[in-house]
Amino acid sequence: MNGHEHDLITLEHGSGGALSRELxxxxxxxxxxxxAYPELADSTRFTLTGxxxxxxxxYTVDPxxxxxxxxxxxxxxxxxxxxxxxxxxxRFLSLGLIVEEGFAVADLSRxxxxxxxxxxxxxxxxxxxxxxxVPRGKGxxxxxxxxxxxxxxxxxxxxxxxxxxxxxxxxxxxxxAHGIAVMAAREKLRVGSAVQSDCAPLLPLCTSLVAFGNELxxxxxxxxxxxxxxxxxxxSGREIGMEIAEELLPVDATVQSVADILGLSPLEIxxxxxxxxxxxxxxxxxxxxxxxxxxxxxxxxxxxxxVGGGGHSGSVVLETAVGGRRIVDLPRGLLLPRIC
Amino acid sequence: xxxDLAFRDRERAAGIVARIREIAGRxxxxxxxxEVCGTHTVxxxxxxxxxxxxxxxxxxxxxxxxxxxxxxxxxxxxxRLIEKRGVTVATFGDMVKVPDPEGRSLSSYLGSxxxxxxxxxxxxxxxxxxVPGPTVFLGIGFETTIPAxxxxxxxxxxxxxxxxxxxxxxxTVPRALRALVTDPECAIDGFLLPGHVSVVIGLDPxxxxxxxxxxxxxxxxxxxxxxxxxxxxxxxxxxxxxSAIENAYPRAVRDDGNPAARAVVNxxxxxxxxxxxxxxxxxxxxxxxxxxxxxxxxxxxxxxxEVVDRDPPGCLCGRVxxxxxTPPECPLFGRRCTPDRPVGPCMVSSEGTCAAYLxxxxxxx
Numbered sequence: 001m002n003g004h005e006h007d008l009i010t011l012e013h014g015s016g017g018a019l020s021r022e023l024x025x026x027x028x029x030x031x032x033x034x035x036a037y038p039e040l041a042d043s044t045r046f047t048l049t050g051x052x053x054x055x056x057x058x059y060t061v062d063p064x065x066x067x068x069x070x071x072x073x074x075x076x077x078x079x080x081x082x083x084x085x086x087x088x089x090x091r092f093l094s095l096g097l098i099v100e101e102g103f104a105v106a107d108l109s110r111x112x113x114x115x116x117x118x119x120x121x122x123x124x125x126x127x128x129x130x131x132x133x134v135p136r137g138k139g140x141x142x143x144x145x146x147x148x149x150x151x152x153x154x155x156x157x158x159x160x161x162x163x164x165x166x167x168x169x170x171x172x173x174x175x176x177a178h179g180i181a182v183m184a185a186r187e188k189l190r191v192g193s194a195v196q197s198d199c200a201p202l203l204p205l206c207t208s209l210v211a212f213g214n215e216l217x218x219x220x221x222x223x224x225x226x227x228x229x230x231x232x233x234x235x236s237g238r239e240i241g242m243e244i245a246e247e248l249l250p251v252d253a254t255v256q257s258v259a260d261i262l263g264l265s266p267l268e269i270x271x272x273x274x275x276x277x278x279x280x281x282x283x284x285x286x287x288x289x290x291x292x293x294x295x296x297x298x299x300x301x302x303x304x305x306x307v308g309g310g311g312h313s314g315s316v317v318l319e320t321a322v323g324g325r326r327i328v329d330l331p332r333g334l335l336l337p338r339i340c
Numbered sequence: 341x342x343x344d345l346a347f348r349d350r351e352r353a354a355g356i357v358a359r360i361r362e363i364a365g366r367x368x369x370x371x372x373x374x375e376v377c378g379t380h381t382v383x384x385x386x387x388x389x390x391x392x393x394x395x396x397x398x399x400x401x402x403x404x405x406x407x408x409x410x411x412x413x414x415x416x417x418x419x420r421l422i423e424k425r426g427v428t429v430a431t432f433g434d435m436v437k438v439p440d441p442e443g444r445s446l447s448s449y450l451g452s453x454x455x456x457x458x459x460x461x462x463x464x465x466x467x468x469x470x471v472p473g474p475t476v477f478l479g480i481g482f483e484t485t486i487p488a489x490x491x492x493x494x495x496x497x498x499x500x501x502x503x504x505x506x507x508x509x510x511x512t513v514p515r516a517l518r519a520l521v522t523d524p525e526c527a528i529d530g531f532l533l534p535g536h537v538s539v540v541i542g543l544d545p546x547x548x549x550x551x552x553x554x555x556x557x558x559x560x561x562x563x564x565x566x567x568x569x570x571x572x573x574x575x576x577x578x579x580x581x582x583s584a585i586e587n588a589y590p591r592a593v594r595d596d597g598n599p600a601a602r603a604v605v606n607x608x609x610x611x612x613x614x615x616x617x618x619x620x621x622x623x624x625x626x627x628x629x630x631x632x633x634x635x636x637x638x639x640x641x642x643x644x645x646e647v648v649d650r651d652p653p654g655c656l657c658g659r660v661x662x663x664x665x666t667p668p669e670c671p672l673f674g675r676r677c678t679p680d681r682p683v684g685p686c687m688v689s690s691e692g693t694c695a696a697y698l699x700x701x702x703x704x705x
Binding site: 247317 | 679
């Protein structure tokens with residue numbers, strides 16, 4: 001990396017020629033040096049056992065650096081979390097970079113180090129990759145795609161279909177921080193600048209719930225669309241409903257204040273380190289205790305329950321802090337700060 | 341920064357609700373209370389206040405969302421500015437999705453750089469320098485938003501910034517309320533008056549509601565306990581038979597408002613007639629740039645035609661704004677008209693009545 005501090009990415013860096021090779025050898029490889037898979041080859045062999053889960057996700061967050069994280073860290077934990085909530089232990093990642101001409105080499109290098117340290121934290125190996133450069137103005141700085149492969153460890157019936165009336169709904173920690181942190185960074189909002197993204201690996205939380213066998217019905221990471229989208233997904237198309245209580249939802253006071261000012265509901269704001277789970281009511285308190293044994297699960301809580309279809313089949317009903325009742329729908333539209 | 345949870349306290353709310361129920365029971369008739377402000381509409385629904393009120397107390401939404409009361413002809417003129425006059429249009433985000441009478445909107449120009457979204461009017465000063473050629477700001481909003489915009493144009497004049505223009509659709513709330521209550525079809529028993537607008541204008545401009553029309557009006561804040569308290573105030577007045585304009589939001593609103601903010605407005609803007617969606621032309625209910633600022637007035641500089649108010653076929657936004665129908669009574673609501681594909685303005689803005697009703701649905705009885 002020495003000597004590249006002030007360089008900018010050029011189209012030639014993505015040409016496949018000498019400069020491409022230099023970029024990969026001097027900037028990319030050093031970040032992944034020392035792993036069991038030393039070269040980011042075009043393809044890599046590995047051995048897995050049993051049922052395997054695979055996922056892919058693309059990351060376009062703007063800006064690429066934000067309080068509490070960056071697009072590199074997000075690209076690792078986001079994909080690993082998709083595997084973890086599916087009941088798998090993440091093992092391998094691919095790393096596809098689409099960089100806009102003019103992006104600073106130093107920033108790319110910083111992001112790759114972030115990918116590397118997040119991969120270490122998540123105990124996952126980055127085993128293959130690719131870099132492309134798009135012309136200036138044709139991309140948003142940097143986009144990252146990661147695909148992940150993991151080994152399935154949960155019981156086979158883990159799915160929304162096994163949710164039953166009487167089950168408890170759990171949230172693993174304070175909601176809304178990631179979305180507020182990114183929005184504050186993008187729009188340069190001073191009010192939200194103290195909020196840090198919650199971007200973190202969810203595997204430890206998932207592992208503690210998977211231990212409950214088929215008493216664990218359903219898990220999701222509440223990313224885009226927030227907790228509201230996941231709650232709706234859990235009961236969508238079923239003859240059951242859900243009731244949750246606003247006063248039970250963990251929300252940091254600063255996040256709540258900023259959301260109030262912007263006219264947003266924390267329920268609809270994206271998270272990158274929050275797990276929503278449905279478990280049988282019998283083990284609900286035990287499940288909360290085991291989530292709380294993890295640092296990011298300290299504020300885990302039962303926030304609601306599954307009810308019979310009756311009046312509101314397929315609907316999530318919120319009891320507000322003052323005791324009012326309303327439906328929590330799938331979020332619609334883009335989250336824009338209101339205008340007055 | 342900590343939210344003041346006292347205004348979301350369940351016990352306090354329950355106490356107020358109990359008193360509302362007692363008075364509503366004694367009144368023994370249907371009461372219609374209009375919340376004028378779009379922020380109230382959203383907050384009332386977000387906190388499920390409707391579900392706490394007795395069935396006889398109904399809340400209806402008023403003309404208090406700036407996007408919603410802006411006539412479709414204003415959007416047509418904004419498109420004309422881009423297409424026929426070669427200007428760059430700067431606007432608050434919600435406006436770009438509002439359809440003109442032909443169903444076109446500013447959003448089709450977002451990628452081209454000809455429409456620029458601003459979050460604060462202060463950005464206009466930099467934008468005008470950056471954009472080659474003229475920049476026109478679409479001035480929408482009420483007394484809350486107007487002072488900040490007025491001060492930016494005052495500053496632009498002082499700093500000699502060129503080619504920055506204002507196309508005003510500014511509206512003032514009290515005149516619209518007068519138009520509503522003089523309508524023979526008006527069936528409103530009292531007003532939950534807007535907190536933010538009142539921060540600027542104070543209480544005096546509303547006094548005619550009580551004095552001339554015998555209608556209670558209470559200025560309320562936006563937290564559940566604030567809003568319930570204001571509703572209780574309106575019901576208490578109805579029971580006592582003595583109407584007045586009260587301030588139930590004293591931690592933000594002074595009875596005389598904010599004279600400094602009004603002074604900025606008076607230095608740059610002057611009263612004018614304005615066309616409201618649904619309500620039509622209301623004398624003196626708008627604000628346009630003063631003569632000294634005529635060279636910054638986009639309507640004059642670019643010779644824009646008069647704004648017409650025409651709703652798309654089947655759209656009931658005009659009647660929704662007047663509190664004559666509720667959104668679910670519109671046949672387009674939630675079917676052909678959604679926030680993703682809005683037909684009328686009340687579905688566009690996050691503070692629009694229809695968008696709020698759809699987002700925070702009540703449980704079906």
